Amino acid sequence: MASLQFKIKATDAFSKARAGTILTDHGSIETPIFMPVGTVGSVKAVTQQQLKEQVRAEIILGNTYHLYLRPGLPVLEAAGGLHRFNGWNKPILTDSGGFQVFSLAKSRKINEEGVIFRSHIDGSKHLFTPEKAIDIQRSIGADIMMAFDECPPGASAYEYAKSSMLLTHRWLDRCFNQFNNTPDKYGYTQNLFPIVQGGIHHDLRKASCEYISAKAAAGNAIGGLSVGEPIETMYEICNLCCDHLPVNKPRYLMGVGTPWNILECIGMGIDMFDCVMPTRNGRNAMLFTSRGIINIDNKKWEHDFSVLDDGIDCETSQYYSKAYVRHLFKSKEYLGLIIASIHNLAFYLWLVKQARLHIEQGDFVSWKSGMISRLQQRL
Amino acid sequence: MASLQFKIKATDAFSKARAGTILTDHGSIETPIFMPVGTVGSVKAVTQQQLKEQVRAEIILGNTYHLYLRPGLPVLEAAGGLHRFNGWNKPILTDSGGFQVFSLAKSRKINEEGVIFRSHIDGSKHLFTPEKAIDIQRSIGADIMMAFDECPPGASAYEYAKSSMLLTHRWLDRCFNQFNNTPDKYGYTQNLFPIVQGGIHHDLRKASCEYISAKAAAGNAIGGLSVGEPIETMYEICNLCCDHLPVNKPRYLMGVGTPWNILECIGMGIDMFDCVMPTRNGRNAMLFTSRGIINIDNKKWEHDFSVLDDGIDCETSQYYSKAYVRHLFKSKEYLGLIIASIHNLAFYLWLVKQARLHIEQGDFVSWKSGMISRLQQRL
Numbered sequence: 001m002a003s004l005q006f007k008i009k010a011t012d013a014f015s016k017a018r019a020g021t022i023l024t025d026h027g028s029i030e031t032p033i034f035m036p037v038g039t040v041g042s043v044k045a046v047t048q049q050q051l052k053e054q055v056r057a058e059i060i061l062g063n064t065y066h067l068y069l070r071p072g073l074p075v076l077e078a079a080g081g082l083h084r085f086n087g088w089n090k091p092i093l094t095d096s097g098g099f100q101v102f103s104l105a106k107s108r109k110i111n112e113e114g115v116i117f118r119s120h121i122d123g124s125k126h127l128f129t130p131e132k133a134i135d136i137q138r139s140i141g142a143d144i145m146m147a148f149d150e151c152p153p154g155a156s157a158y159e160y161a162k163s164s165m166l167l168t169h170r171w172l173d174r175c176f177n178q179f180n181n182t183p184d185k186y187g188y189t190q191n192l193f194p195i196v197q198g199g200i201h202h203d204l205r206k207a208s209c210e211y212i213s214a215k216a217a218a219g220n221a222i223g224g225l226s227v228g229e230p231i232e233t234m235y236e237i238c239n240l241c242c243d244h245l246p247v248n249k250p251r252y253l254m255g256v257g258t259p260w261n262i263l264e265c266i267g268m269g270i271d272m273f274d275c276v277m278p279t280r281n282g283r284n285a286m287l288f289t290s291r292g293i294i295n296i297d298n299k300k301w302e303h304d305f306s307v308l309d310d311g312i313d314c315e316t317s318q319y320y321s322k323a324y325v326r327h328l329f330k331s332k333e334y335l336g337l338i339i340a341s342i343h344n345l346a347f348y349l350w351l352v353k354q355a356r357l358h359i360e361q362g363d364f365v366s367w368k369s370g371m372i373s374r375l376q377q378r379l
Numbered sequence: 380m381a382s383l384q385f386k387i388k389a390t391d392a393f394s395k396a397r398a399g400t401i402l403t404d405h406g407s408i409e410t411p412i413f414m415p416v417g418t419v420g421s422v423k424a425v426t427q428q429q430l431k432e433q434v435r436a437e438i439i440l441g442n443t444y445h446l447y448l449r450p451g452l453p454v455l456e457a458a459g460g461l462h463r464f465n466g467w468n469k470p471i472l473t474d475s476g477g478f479q480v481f482s483l484a485k486s487r488k489i490n491e492e493g494v495i496f497r498s499h500i501d502g503s504k505h506l507f508t509p510e511k512a513i514d515i516q517r518s519i520g521a522d523i524m525m526a527f528d529e530c531p532p533g534a535s536a537y538e539y540a541k542s543s544m545l546l547t548h549r550w551l552d553r554c555f556n557q558f559n560n561t562p563d564k565y566g567y568t569q570n571l572f573p574i575v576q577g578g579i580h581h582d583l584r585k586a587s588c589e590y591i592s593a594k595a596a597a598g599n600a601i602g603g604l605s606v607g608e609p610i611e612t613m614y615e616i617c618n619l620c621c622d623h624l625p626v627n628k629p630r631y632l633m634g635v636g637t638p639w640n641i642l643e644c645i646g647m648g649i650d651m652f653d654c655v656m657p658t659r660n661g662r663n664a665m666l667f668t669s670r671g672i673i674n675i676d677n678k679k680w681e682h683d684f685s686v687l688d689d690g691i692d693c694e695t696s697q698y699y700s701k702a703y704v705r706h707l708f709k710s711k712e713y714l715g716l717i718i719a720s721i722h723n724l725a726f727y728l729w730l731v732k733q734a735r736l737h738i739e740q741g742d743f744v745s746w747k748s749g750m751i752s753r754l755q756q757r758l
Contacts, residue, residue, distance in 0.1 A: 041714060044433070045713035070706065071706040071709075075682060075706070305463075321458075321466075323454060324420070327450040334713065335424055338426060
């Protein structure tokens with residue numbers, strides 16, 4: 001079936017930002033977009049109804065490594081894929097499992113064939129290959145699947161980064177081969193995005209972009225950033241990659257980042273983002289708001305009965321007071337982290353929607369610089 | 380201002396069950412009713428919106444002991460009471476703090492004046508007296524406040540139960556004295572319910588009912604049950620108390636119980652219930668459903684893609700599959716306990732609503748006996 005379509009609706013005259021729409025068989029996605037992370041098929045502490053009505057998520061992520069281990073493919077296939085299993089009927093993107101294998105699994109061994117690793121849950125032994133990563137993602141039923149890549153540490157030396165990139169490129173060929181030789185599993189179109197690697201080395205990144213671009217995929221991703229390198233380096237590499245990836249395809253910056261990281265990278269031409277920061281930091285009492293950062297645990301909010309954030313269009317954010325949510329965190333109540341997770345995700349979705357509106361309005365750059373200094377304030 | 384009103388709409392011809400309406404300044408409550416427990420001002424793992432729309436709760440509980448310690452009265456008073464603090468604008472009932480002081484606080488000492496205890500949070504020393512229990516509940520802003528009582532262990536010997544009951548009665552006089560000499564704190568009517576004590580001793584319970592009834596309160600509660608005594612004893616005492624408490628006032632059985640306990644006690648003339656069981660057991664993977672009990676952790680649900688419970692009118696219960704919720708519990712995802720808490724509470728509210736309908740229809744007793752054997756089945 002036809003790949004997903006990407007239509008650019010507006011491009012900013014003063015930056016490389018663009019506003020567009022991605023059309024998938026599970027509905028459309030307005031870009032730039034932030035994608036909440038639903039590691040094991042659940043965005044932590046948020047119901048599917050809240051994701052739609054409060055957060056206004058348009059697409060969520062699932063993690064291949066986690067879903068493969070638990071509930072496992074027999075359950076997911078019997079359910080008819082992850083959408084049916086978890087009741088999320090909008091688009092789903094899955095990572096390839098590569099990143100988690102390198103960060104979570106035990107005693108992993110990489111060779112040309114793939115990666116042998118042991119489950120962090122029960123120690124059982126598994127092999128992921130590019131072909132298997134595609135098969136698993138087909139079974140999960142992702143609308144957007146990611147190529148299986150090696151993700152080296154942020155500051156890897158040139159030679160290591162180069163050989164890792166070349167391995168990723170060889171794996172990419174095998175991914176596309178498997179992708180092109182297997183049917184969509186559940187009747188709707190599944191797409192495959194390749195991933196640029198190359199560490200912090202400009203010529204490697206450029207070469208990787210060219211290799212990836214030649215695949216003429218439905219969209220392209222930038223991996224291996226926000227993994228320990230300085231933030232200026234991240235911006236530099238992201239910017240360079242955007243210049244060497246196709247203009248007419250969505251660009252996905254994996255695992256990034258803070259609200260201001262996202263705004264800066266939108267300005268470079270990134271269309272899609274994911275990050276665990278809004279939910280993870282939310283569970284640790286850190287709230288991102290339209291006026292700046294709140295540590296809701298802090299005593300200063302004890303008597304502040306104003307709502308969490310009256311600047312964003314989320315019922316939860318406009319319903320509960322800072323004093324109440326602080327009380328919930330001090331009392332270690334589940335409701336505290338539920339509210340914080342919903343709010344932070346809704347804030348991220350609000351932010352990318354605002355970015356989109358300002359791209360369309362033509363004042364994205366000036367809006368962005370004011371917004372970035374506002375958002376970084378500690379309240 | 381005028382006390383809450385209780386209007387009996389239907390009485391069952393074959394049992395002592397009745398269906399009624401309690402009118403408060405925060406809205407009406409259809410009885411028999413189950414009241415979710417919101418210990419520190421939050422029903423664990425459930426948002427206020429879900430409580431209204433999914434659970435269909437009509438009144439919730441707050442715990443005086445917990446709220447007094449945290450967030451504390453200065454915060455609650457500055458907020459304008461618990462309703463404004465937690466955003467729950469329907470009725471709230473608070474316990475008197477007595478039960479928690481006896482079960483949670485450290486190094487408590489009881490004397491005629493009241494109870495001196497140390498906070499389980501920071502070890503700080505506090506004194507609760509009948510007068511103070513009323514003052515605190517006024518500040519919390521409960522629509523229904525409870526008298527300060529001593530709650531002796533379930534199997535207390537006669538002499539201990541008797542002297543404890545007599546102390547509770549003397550405290551009750553002081554509670555009503557304080558209640559009658561203090562104004563409603565926030566403009567709406569606050570009511571005080573006395574509590575029957577007397578352990579498992581019939582003559583003490585009867586004497587306590589008579590003492591309590593003489594207060595002509597807006598409603599009456601039965602305390603000191605479901606605290607370790609055999610279930611048949613609980614039923615026996617509950618039944619006896621119902622026979623000796625006013626017919627035209629709501630009767631509240633504190634801290635009870637399982638779904639079948641609730642149905643049996645409705646048949647004896649109880650109108651109001653509260654219990655942590657639906658939320659606590661839910662967090663431990665035990666689901667009460669309209670077809671019986673499910674341990675959702677169990678492997679037998681791994682491939683069961685039917686919804687949690689299609690027999691009750693709750694969107695959450697009819698949305699997520701058993702296999703998905705099992706997966707969430709196995710993966711220790713917050714969403715598992717969120718769904719289980721919402722479902723179990725919605726089930727309890729559904730159950731008392733069904734009881735009400737069958738009381739009105741006149742077939743409560745036959746419906747109850749079929750339902751009780753169904754609900755106790757382990758699926």
